[in-house]
Amino acid sequence: MSPSSPATAPAATDARPSPAIRARVVVIGAGIVGCSLADELTARGWRDVTVLEQGPLPAPGGSTSHAPGLVFQTSPSKTMTEFAAYTVRKFGSLEVDGLPCFHAVGGLEVATTEARWADLHRKAGLAASWGVRGELLGPQECRKLWPMLDESVLHGGFHTPDDGLARALLACRAQMARAQARGARFLERHTVTAIERADGRVTGVVTDRGTFPADHVVSAAGFWGPVIGAMAGVHVPLLPLAHQYATTEPLPELAGADAPHGGEAERGGGVKSPGEEAGRPILRFQDRDLYFREHFDTAGGRLGIGSYAHRPMPVDPFTVPAFDDAPVMPSSLPFTAEDFAPSWQDSIGLLPALGASRVAEGFNGVFSFTPDGMPVLGESRELRGFWLAEAVWVTHSAGVARAVAEWMTDGRPAVDIHECDLHRFEDAQRSPAYIEDRGAQNFIEVYDVIHPLQPMERPRPLRTSPFYARQQQLGAYFLEGGGWERPHWYEANAPLTEGLRLPERDDWAARHWSPIAAAEAAVTRERVALYDMTPLRRLEVTGPGALDFLQYMTTNQLRKKPGAVTYTLLLDEAGGIRSDLTVARLAPDRFQVGANSGSDLDWLLRHAPDTVQVRDITPGTCCIGVWGPLARDLVQPLTRDDFSHEAFGYFRARQTYLGHVPVTALRLSYVGELGWELYTTADLGLRLWDTLWEAGQRHGVIAAGRSAFNSLRLEKGYRAWGHDMTTEHHPYEAGVGFAVRPAKGDFLGRASLEGQSERTATRRLTCLTLDDPAANVLGKEPVYVAGVPAGYVTSAAYGYTLGRGIAYAWLPAAAAVPGTAVHIEYFGRRIPATVAQEPLFDPEMARIRR
Secondary structure, eight states: OOTTGGGGSOOSOSSSOOOOBOOOEEEEOOSHHHHHHHHHHHHTTBOOEEEEOSSOSSOOSSHHHHOOOEEOOOOSOHHHHHHHHHHHHHHHTOEETTEESEEOOOEEEEESSHHHHHHHHHHHHHHHHHTOOOEEEOHHHHHHHOTTSOGGGOSEEEEETTOEEEOHHHHHHHHHHHHHHTTOEEEOSOOEEEEEEETTEEEEEEETTEEEEOSEEEEOOGGGHHHHHHHHTOOOOOEEEEEEEEEESOOGGGSGGGSOOGGGGGGTOOOOOTTOSOOSOEEEEGGGTEEEEEEEETTEEEEEEEEOOSOOOBOOGGGOOOGGGSSSBTTEEOOOHHHHHHHHHHHHHHSGGGGGOOEEEEEEEEEEEOTTSSOEEEEOSSSBTEEEEESOOGGGHHHHHHHHHHHHHHSSOSSOOTTTBGGGSOGGGOSHHHHHHHHHHHHHTTTSOOOTTOOOOSSOSOBOOTTHHHHHHTTEEEEEETTEEEEEEEGGGGGGGTTOOOOOOOHHHHTTOOTHHHHHHHHHHHSOEEEEOTTSOEEEEESTTHHHHHHHHBSSOOOOOTTBEEEEEEEOTTSOEEEEEEEEEEETTEEEEEOSSHHHHHHHHHHOOTTOEEEEOGGGEEEEEEESTTHHHHHGGGOSSOOSTTTSOTTBEEEEEETTEEEEEEOOOSSSSSEEEEEEEGGGHHHHHHHHHHHHGGGTOEEEOHHHHHHHHHHTTOOOBTTTBOTTSOHHHHTOGGGOOGGGOOOTTTGGGTTOOTTTOSEEEEEEEESSTTOOOOSSOEEEETTEEEEEEEEEEEETTTTEEEEEEEEETTTOSTTOEEEEEETTEEEEEEEOOSOSSOTTOTTTOO
16 A cells, blocks of 8 residues: 555546536636635536636635745644645646646755754655655755755755646646536626525525526635525634735745756756746745745746744635735735845845845735635535535645535545545634634744644633532643533643652653553552543434434444444444444434544434434533543442443443433443443533542542544454544454444445455554564654565554553555564654554453453
């Protein structure tokens, strides 16, 4: 398996056109996303495509019209890297009037601090994981690529030769021409004034120059997305922000004779060919939130400088002027020189020759930001046929367009898009205040070194469990996810670390970590601990058709008596894993479903018949995991019901009382120990916590956090959807084929699994143990087999019970054999590891089933 195999698909062509489709599509916005989407849709046989644009074509005045065109492919997100890689390949195959739409000058990110230099090593690992070519360079090698650099301030740089500059407007023209040749039409100066709808479906788009009937409408309006969304009654969580860009006077240092040439051309430099607008790699100086690119015209070579170092400048999309009313164009605001002044001095510090120059011109260009920095993609459930392709930069434009086109025509994208799904945001994350706070913070942090666990600063706390006050009293260290405050360990447990011997961690692995997690894991294995599981999503599925509905939607056999709990999967039509669920049948027509995200709720609601009701009960309920060998000793005295193994077996459910509190008890354990998940209503949550805490004192109960939980679940081999498996994987590859029961009858995705098995899988989610007991990895690192990158880490933690690091990784099936030696690259070091037989802990399940 290539770590980036989905990114190798060909660009949209007419090589395999689908039969003509009569669906009428209206795309709102003829920027880079709208033009790319029209090309991708028509290449798939959807010919009745109309693209509406309020400005003039081909430069209508949105973000595309001023975008500097930087394309750096490597991202912590595999999906975003694949979007960018496809954009590079597609635009690299297009030209207009002999001019290429992509210029592979390469990219060079330089480090002037030790922290950034370490992060570039981490980024080099990400590039290797996702299949992007790159190499780390010393200061002198960086200066060969960029002679203007002051190498004395450099620690080094990361060079990616296949990155470069996208000519966005040329790419728009090229794709417009291709789409028009297949039947699409592009209409300029059509301002959308309304979205027509009937019976929950979109029916047309109203403009100031007529109405256009439609079966599908796609909002690709860029920072105007919230405006179009409001017309459709669809919330678009997007904040437009201004970003400064300036160009210098012509610089003698950029003259063609001084550009790198000869052997250095292979690293992205070289004398410019006719039509090229740059010769050297795009330069990123992220320690000062800056980037640089060359511009060449008849006046000579100038330097373009982009800055994220200034204050956030939010823009109200509802007040942006029309094209004819804007001084330059709607997306270009007046340059605020005072904001740029510190960045100019920082630029001179890196490129001293700029000291003899000055800023000739500049502007504040408007771009789109979301609360988590990712695009907003997908079809609205409230208004069927209304799609969003918003908050997309040029870097990812063609890749996003391909994914949305696949989604519309085939029912699913080929790549996993859960990080971009419009339904990923909770209601609490959709307020204008939240979007503004988080959007502005994402602007500030766009070039920061961000740890995978690093939480946003504001607004916090937003969502808290009923136990929050008790957790604070115990000194909980909170991180955040989905708006929830999640305890990762408790300072009250610090005395338990006395006598523990743990390997020292490097600075990166030590962030948002404490040795207290090891103590909490040990107590869970030896006594009993309380875990706050409230943030995990809970759905209620009821109605006379509930069983048949869930039987069809999921892979496992649910036709069991009330009281049964079943681990099962949600698949898409192609057999990809959309989610994994825990389904408890509480009554003949009532099920409690443990799910992963808002996308699960959306998926079930889209498919639910009139005889079924699906409701999110998470906000009104809470959950405590009581786990450890003394869990029964703690819980049994609190209830008159029999909690023995014989009376209350593993994967069973019961509604009972603990003390004064009504609870739904599920005999489940995601830490590999005896115990229960205990659910009650939010109003009684604190009483439940206090009841368990008081009863547990004689047993040495503690509160434990997510850090210990993650270590324990990896020791047991439990998968985390969204990390270890996604829609890109089928159950037999991911090691969850046991949850598939083809004999039960038809279910969604069943046909696509025919002929598939663990034996036929060409890649596998594989358990690795690190050979060095002192080594750590964190996730997304490349895995090398016989010296060649062959896969990537999905989840990792230190196994405190085992005394060594654990990593799960996708590897070719041939390498996923216990005993196989591999290496994991961690900050430039190759750490030896060995493929292990899973589960690593208690393979007989004796500790859980007792």
